[in-house]
Amino acid sequence: MINNQPIGVLDSGVGGLTVLKQLIKRLPNEKFVFIGDQKRMPYGSKSREEVIQFTRQMIKFLLSKNVKAIIFACNTATAEALDVLKSEVDVPLIGVIKSGSEDAVEATKKNVGVIATQGTVLTGMYEKEILKLNSDLKVYSKAAPKFVPMIESGNIDSLEVSRVLNYFDDKKIETLVLGCTHYPIILSEIDNYFNGKIKIIDPSFKTTEKLAEVLDKKDIHGNSKQEISFFTTGDSNNFDKFIFQILNIKIPQSRSVNIEK
Structure with missing residues (x-):
């Protein structure tokens, strides 16, 4: 080469x-x-x-x-x-999955969240990779099937962002992996939902x-x-x-x- x-x-x-x-x-x-x-x-x-x-x-x-x-x-x-x-x-x-998992493990003591497409969540790949690195962590995954079409259209629906992220309200997550490369485009909306209190992982x-x-x-x-x-x-x-x-x-x-x- x-x-x-x-x-x-x-x-x-x-x-x-x-x-x-x-x-x-x-x-x-x-x-x-x-x-x-x-x-x-x-x-x-x-x-x-x-x-x-x-x-x-x-x-x-x-x-x-x-x-x-x-x-x-x-x-x-x-x-x-x-x-x-x-x-x-x-x-x-x-x-990008192994990279995001490694960063999440380095930044998490107990609970890590993952938002991704339906396809990625169904494979369980993030959970498998994260637990392979640290089996003591608890991984909470949530599919956000409307995020990609929403982002591609340029019409960001804050209510839809909140609807997805409120799944984590009682999970006490310390980190959140953006398990889709579209999601950093709405990073500010995601960070605002958590009031900047958790670490957001961009696998890029x-x-x-x-x-x-x-x-x-x-x-x-x-x-x-x-x-x-x-x-x-x-x-x-x-x-x-x-x-x-x-x-x-x-x-x-x-x-x-x-x-x-």
Whole structure:
């Protein structure tokens, strides 16, 4: 692999941009290719077979761009598809669930909460990973199936946010894992609900460090000017709005593509 090959980043929609935000801060000499499957989001309500199929198509697209590693910036894809697909490709695949679990264990003494898509919650992956690291912790998971469509539409419903989070009112959680990469987009609403009294875990930070470790180990760090290419299976104009909102990149950047081949 050549050092200046790009790094691929995939997501069901725009949430993965929150992971990309950390990646571009941490790795200023890397090139990135981002693909968001907006046309078929949300993944959390899809069957496991569909998630695997859709993720495989995104991987195929990224490999056509000659990427040297792929970040699964989608918790549902990580939970349902990563272990299945890692044997199909020769480049490293890095997911967000293990990273979020490690951060949660480091920050929690007794009780940890997780909010995620229905698909991610049903797999129980966060609970498994957290308890693998510390079996004494108590993990409370809550699905938030309306969050992703709400965030993608740009219409944030504070009542829906409260309806989901009040599940934790009597759980005495010390930390809350944002088990979907869309959720940092409404971080302020979530933090306000808890009055800033719990630690909120965004897995993107440790995921970025795990990628840096892989680049170190394989000696494939980039050494060129940072470049980012954006692709969506949905409306590129809509996608550009999120690029500006999350990454503060003002010039329209994304291209609409069909990956269903």
